[in-house]
Structures are given as structure tokens and as C-alpha cells.
Amino acid sequence: MTLTRAGAAPDTDRDAKSDTRHAGVRIAILTDETGWHTGRLKKAFRARGAEARCVDLADCRIDTTWQPHGLVVPGFGHTLPDAVFVRGIAGGTFEQVTLRLGILHALRESGVPVYNDARAIExxxxxxxxxxxxxxxxxPTPATWAVESVAFAQRVLMREAAAGRQVVLKPLFGSQGHGLKRLGARRGGLAPMPSLAPYRQVAYLQRYVAxxxxxxxxxxxxxxxxxxxxxxxxxxxxxxxxxxxxxxxxxxxxxxxxxxxxxxxxxxxxxxxxxxxxxxxxxxxxxxxxxxxxxxxxxxxxxSVTPLDLAAALADDLLERRLAAQRRLLTQVDESTDTPAVATLPARHA
Missing domain, CATH: 3.30.470.20 (ATP-grasp fold, B domain)
Structure with missing residues (x-):
């Protein structure tokens, strides 16, 4: 594998066992399931002196009686983690997913670096x-249409088929290749647009590229x-x-x-x-x-196909870029207002 200057990898070859620069830092890995990925992340954070624990967003809550900030992250008591790594968000009802994303927004508003934050995930x-x-x-990305109108989606399909092209129908929300259908001319005719019921009445169509x-x-x-x-x-x-x-x-x-x-x-x-x-x-x-x-x-x-420790690279970026940037920002705010640092930092450690 060749890395260009634009894609140079972070240095993760140092002796992480002796790294204590992040001692005392507490990380919440937000996930709905534990396994290979969370195990690698916890090991990488631990090697850098930071403590990481897995937390399910479904177990977090907004509680305005919970002092001092009204936000509860299990395992952190009345304090907040120093940073959050979002590894997974469980599916659920519209209300459940909205609340879980709202908690990510609340963490950011409380001064906690969220990696990736709710806006980016949305x-x-x-x-x-x-x-x-x-x-x-x-x-550069293939031509794409997202509509609720079955009639318009059918017209797109007809135009693309007339030009000798096909389109892919995808769920608006989905991953791992589930629910994809390739549409276009078949045996000299054009198949009709399938029912959008399995796609929650939304047609997300993308021009097929072989x-x-x-x-x-x-x-x-x-x-x-x-x-x-x-x-x-x-x-x-x-x-x-x-x-x-x-x-x-x-x-x-x-x-x-x-x-x-x-x-x-x-x-x-x-x-x-x-x-x-x-x-x-x-x-x-x-x-x-x-x-x-x-x-x-x-x-x-x-x-499985790269020698770079990807969990280590992720941990380094969170600790040395995102968390460090947040702390520099808080220091600048503190210096500009002439207030004690404790007044500007969110209450994290009891």
C-alpha cells in the first residue's frame, strides 16, 4: 500500500505502553453492541493511558434534576466523559433515534468532543x-434522485433505460448492501417501479456504474x-x-x-x-x-489487509486532535474572560 502526502497516515508505531500523556482521560465508546471493534478501541485507548468504557446510548438520558448539567451517561456518575467515540447507534422508533441523537447534541453543547458528532452522523x-x-x-458521485413520487421515479427509470442505463434503488437509511435493487430494461421491456412500501415510501435512485x-x-x-x-x-x-x-x-x-x-x-x-x-x-x-x-x-x-493499526490511528486522532483542540478552545475562552479554568470546563470528575 502506498500513502501519498495527501493521505499520510498518523504515526502509531511509537511505544504506546510508555505513553502516559493521556493518563486520567475518560472516554465513552457509545455502542449498541460490544465485540471486535470495541475491544480494539479499548485496548488502543488503554495503551495511551486513557480509560475507555462502552455505553449504550439507549441507557443514557436527559434528566434536568441531575446536577450539574442534566445529562446522564452511565458509568460516569454526575460527571461527563472527556470525549465520546460513536461506534454504533441502535435502530428504533423515530422517537428513540431522535432522543439518542439528541443526547449526542447535548454532549457537544456541554463541551464534550463527540467523534463523530450528531450533525455529521445525521x-x-x-x-x-x-x-x-x-x-x-x-x-464526483453518480447522478442521484430522492423523491416520494412513484410517478416521478418511474419517469427517471424510463429516461435512464432509454439512454441504455440502469439505476439502483436503495433504502434511504441502510448499510452493508441490504435492500439494494438494480432496475432497468429487461427482455426488451421496462420493468415497472417496484412498490416503495419496503423503502418507507421514498425512492432513492442512483445511476448504476459497473x-x-x-x-x-x-x-x-x-x-x-x-x-x-x-x-x-x-x-x-x-x-x-x-x-x-x-x-x-x-x-x-x-x-x-x-x-x-x-x-x-x-x-x-x-x-x-x-x-x-x-x-x-x-x-x-x-x-x-x-x-x-x-x-x-x-x-x-x-x-485484515493493512499493517496500520486502525484502532490506534483512531484513538490518536481523537486524543491528539479533537480533544486537544477542545482543551485549547476552553483555555482561550478562559484567558479572554479572566475566569478560573474550573468555571469554563464542564464538570467531568467528581
Whole structure:
């Protein structure tokens, strides 16, 4: 794997066992399930002197009787964590998901660095907003339509089929390649638009781009504004190349076009870390197309083909960039107001 200057990886080769610069720092890993990813993260934070514990957002609450800030994070008592790493948010009703995202917003408002924060996650989870923001930022991405009208969606399908193209129908919220359907002309005719009931009455359509033979796409992990590792996902379930759908992971050269496009995509959504899915652009080899951007990215498949310790790179970026920046900001506020530091720092440690 080659790393360009634009995609240089953080230095994670130092002797982390002797690193005590972050001693006493407490991290909440927000997740609805524990396993390989959370185990790697806890180990990485522990090696850097920080304590990390897993917390389910469903167990957190807003409680205005809870002094001093009205926000309860289990395991932290009446204090707040120094930083939060968002590893997973469980699905649920609209109200449940709204509350969980509201807690992330509340943590940010309380001065806690949230990695990735609720605003960025909301943009990446909603594929229509992802497409809009990528387009607005000039990031190459396939033509996309998001509508509630079945009639309009059918017209899009007819126009694309008449031009010899196909479209992919995707759930607006979804991941790991579930629920994708490729639509277009079949046996000389045009199949009708399928029912949108399984898609919650929303048609998110993206122009289909073939991934070559054998079919593949790229997954690039962006951390702190730098592309740090890439892989090719080959094969899988027909034309769907997700690792969860059986695709094989191969190391990929992280060349300048791939790295720069992935970094631009993550920046367009305001993500601290992101898994960016790209595919070759048939019209311009120097501008790969961004298919999706994952704001709660898994990296187990990618870790299997790169020597870089990705959990360590994530921990370093959270501690040395996001948390350090927050502390510098609080120090500047303190100096500008001539108030004691304890008055500007959120109550974290009893």
C-alpha cells in the first residue's frame, strides 16, 4: 500500500505502553453492541493511558434534576466523559433515534468532543443528504434522485433505460448492501417501479456504474482529514461488493485521486472519521466516483489487509486532535474572560 502526502497516515508505531500523556482521560465508546471493534478501541485507548468504557446510548438520558448539567451517561456518575467515540447507534422508533441523537447534541453543547458528532452522523445516515452535500462540494458521485413520487421515479427509470442505463434503488437509511435493487430494461421491456412500501415510501435512485470484471469497489478509511488505508472489495453478492455480502478484501494502492476524493467526501459531511466507498469513473480515471460515505464505519475487513493499526490511528486522532483542540478552545475562552479554568470546563470528575 502506498500513502501519498495527501493521505499520510498518523504515526502509531511509537511505544504506546510508555505513553502516559493521556493518563486520567475518560472516554465513552457509545455502542449498541460490544465485540471486535470495541475491544480494539479499548485496548488502543488503554495503551495511551486513557480509560475507555462502552455505553449504550439507549441507557443514557436527559434528566434536568441531575446536577450539574442534566445529562446522564452511565458509568460516569454526575460527571461527563472527556470525549465520546460513536461506534454504533441502535435502530428504533423515530422517537428513540431522535432522543439518542439528541443526547449526542447535548454532549457537544456541554463541551464534550463527540467523534463523530450528531450533525455529521445525521448527514451520512441520510443518503439523500449525503448525495446533496457531495454534489454541492463538487465531489464526483453518480447522478442521484430522492423523491416520494412513484410517478416521478418511474419517469427517471424510463429516461435512464432509454439512454441504455440502469439505476439502483436503495433504502434511504441502510448499510452493508441490504435492500439494494438494480432496475432497468429487461427482455426488451421496462420493468415497472417496484412498490416503495419496503423503502418507507421514498425512492432513492442512483445511476448504476459497473465495477468492471470481476466487479469491485474501493473502501477508503479517512481519519482526521487524512486517507490512511484502502482496500478493494471484489466479488460479493452479484454486483454488491460489501464485505458483509461476502466480498473479498484485497489491499489497494492509495493513490492521489483515491485519497483526495475520499478526503473531500469526508470533509463535505464534516466527519472526523469515515469509510468512503468509491468506484472507478468510466468517464475520468482521475476522478473516482463516491457511492456512499459511512459515518459509523466498521474496519475489520480493511484491518485484515493493512499493517496500520486502525484502532490506534483512531484513538490518536481523537486524543491528539479533537480533544486537544477542545482543551485549547476552553483555555482561550478562559484567558479572554479572566475566569478560573474550573468555571469554563464542564464538570467531568467528581
Amino acid at each position: 448527514r451520512s445516515v441520510d443518503k439523500s443528504m449525503t448525495s446533496f452535500l457531495l454534489h454541492r462540494a463538487g465531489v 465495477g468492471g470484471r470481476p466487479g469491485f469497489d474501493w473502501r477508503v478509511l479517512v481519519i482526521g482529514g487524512r486517507a490512511v488505508a484502502a482496500m478493494r472489495r471484489v466479488g460479493g453478492k452479484d454486483w454488491i461488493h460489501n464485505f458483509a455480502q461476502g466480498a473479498l478484501c484485497e489491499p489497494a494502492e492509495l493513490d492521489a485521486p483515491l485519497a483526495q476524493t475520499a478526503v473531500q467526501a469526508a470533509a463535505a459531511l464534516g466527519l472526523d472519521y469515515a469509510g468512503v466507498d468509491l468506484i472507478p469513473n468510466p468517464d475520468d480515471a482521475a476522478r473516482p466516483l463516491v457511492l456512499e460515505v459511512n459515518g459509523v464505519a466498521a474496519w475489520r475487513g480493511l484491518q
